[in-house]
Amino acid sequence: MVNFNGKLVAKQEDILSAENRGFKYGDALFESVRFVAGTIFFWEDHYFRLMASMRILRMEIPMEFTLEFLESEIKRTVQKNGLEDGPVRVRITVFRNDGGLYNPLSNNVSYLIEAVSMDASFYLLNDGPYxxxxxxxxxxxxxxxxxxxxxxxxxxxxxxxxxxxxxxxxxxxxxxxxxxxxxxxxxxxxxxxxxxxxxxxxxxxxxxxxxxxxxxxxxxxxxxxxxxxxxxxxxxxxxxxxxxxxxxxxxxxxxxxxxxxxxxxxxxxxxxxxxxxxxxxx
The missing domain is CATH 3.20.10.10 (D-amino Acid Aminotransferase, subunit A, domain 2)
Structure with missing residues (x-):
């Protein structure tokens, strides 16, 4: 399951249109975070980087986009996927809404949250050749x-x-x-x-x-x-x-x-x- 603007839907479901600006113009931001035992590693830093980046790109930040709101949506997505007991990789993508060419019709945004299980709860050092x-x-x-x-x-x-x-x-x-x-x-x-x-x-x-x-x-x-x-x-x-x-x-x-x-x-x-x-x- 993925979280699209608060609605939890199957990954196979068509949720993005052909007019998606992230797809057409790369008009999107994302954060990849590590979620372990109900907590998100360095969540405040990720959140404030996302907010600062949205401002730089002149995206309209929704009133509900508080640190607590996005954290709760991440947790809800993890739980819906049955992954709350193990380490999880979470990706949050924020993109400007459909419409326009290079110049968007609106600066309002949508978000997509994805969750995938990981092997280790904490960072491990790679010992092999690299x-x-x-x-x-x-x-x-x-x-x-x-x-x-x-x-x-x-x-x-x-x-x-x-x-x-x-x-x-x-x-x-x-x-x-x-x-x-x-x-x-x-x-x-x-x-x-x-x-x-x-x-x-x-x-x-x-x-x-x-x-x-x-x-x-x-x-x-x-x-x-x-x-x-x-x-x-x-x-x-x-x-x-x-x-x-x-x-x-x-x-x-x-x-x-x-x-x-x-x-x-x-x-x-x-x-x-x-x-x-x-x-x-x-």
Whole structure:
């Protein structure tokens, strides 16, 4: 079952028209959240990012779109699918209502909530091989729209196809200045000794929730130093570790880039602290 504007319907049911603006123009936003034992990991951060993104895209925020309302709709969707006893991946998509060409007839919105079961209740570290390569065919724009979690993800789709065709687990995306911005499905961090570096939002990376939480963990440590600055491709092979972050997987460690192989001791330590932070803040 999926939740379309508060109505729970079968996944197979036709609920979106041919005029859907998310389909026709990518005029939509989404949040992917982890739901465990009745709580949503970092829900306030996800909610306020969604509201801020809607304002940037000039979508009309419904009066009922409170934090409590959307949380209750998520819980209702999870329960209707019989998934409340296990970990769940939830996706909330918000799109401008049908009508218009590039210029919409209305800024009013609809929402769709989906729920799918997951294996683990908390973030687990991937121990197997995980090789990445630069994707250089197309570039991430250095602007605020790139910071938003919109459904305009054709660059990520083409990059994923490239990775699959060439036997890579993921690709790293670059911007017009040829700086490394992020992975296909996560923010990038590189480790050199006690310094952990991640690209700034000004370079065009997603304003990720897991990115923010990992940065909080690093800044709270007396031993570690956080550097939020541009990363050139030449730095990648000099790093001790590289990892990606996203709200569903937490931290994904990169084991190989070209001829360089990486450890994961720092990522393992940070993942434990991220899990602890999830328990405290959820």
């Amino acid at each position: 090789e990445v390569e630069l994707f250089k065919d197309y570039y991430v724009n250095k602007d605020m729209l790139s910071n938003l979690k919109t459904t305009n993800k054709i660059l990520n789709v083409v990059g994923s196809v490239f990775a699959k065709e060439n036997g890579y687990n993921n690709c790293l995306l670059i911007n017009n200045d040829k700086q490394v911005v992020e992975g296909i499905n996560g923010n990038l961090f590189i480790v050199n000794g006690k310094t952990i570096k991640t690209p700034p939002l000004q370079d065009g990376c997603l304003n990720g929730i897991a990115r923010k939480k990992v940065m909080d963990v690093i800044e709270a440590s007396e031993e570690l130093e956080l550097a939020e600055s541009s990363i050139s491709p030449f730095e990648l092979q000099k790093a001790d570790e590289m990892f990606l972050t996203n709200s569903i997987q937490g931290i994904v460690t990169i084991s190989k880039y070209r001829k360089k192989e990486y450890g994961n001791s720092m990522a393992k330590s940070l993942l434990g602290k991220l899990n602890a932070k999830a328990r405290l803040e959820s």
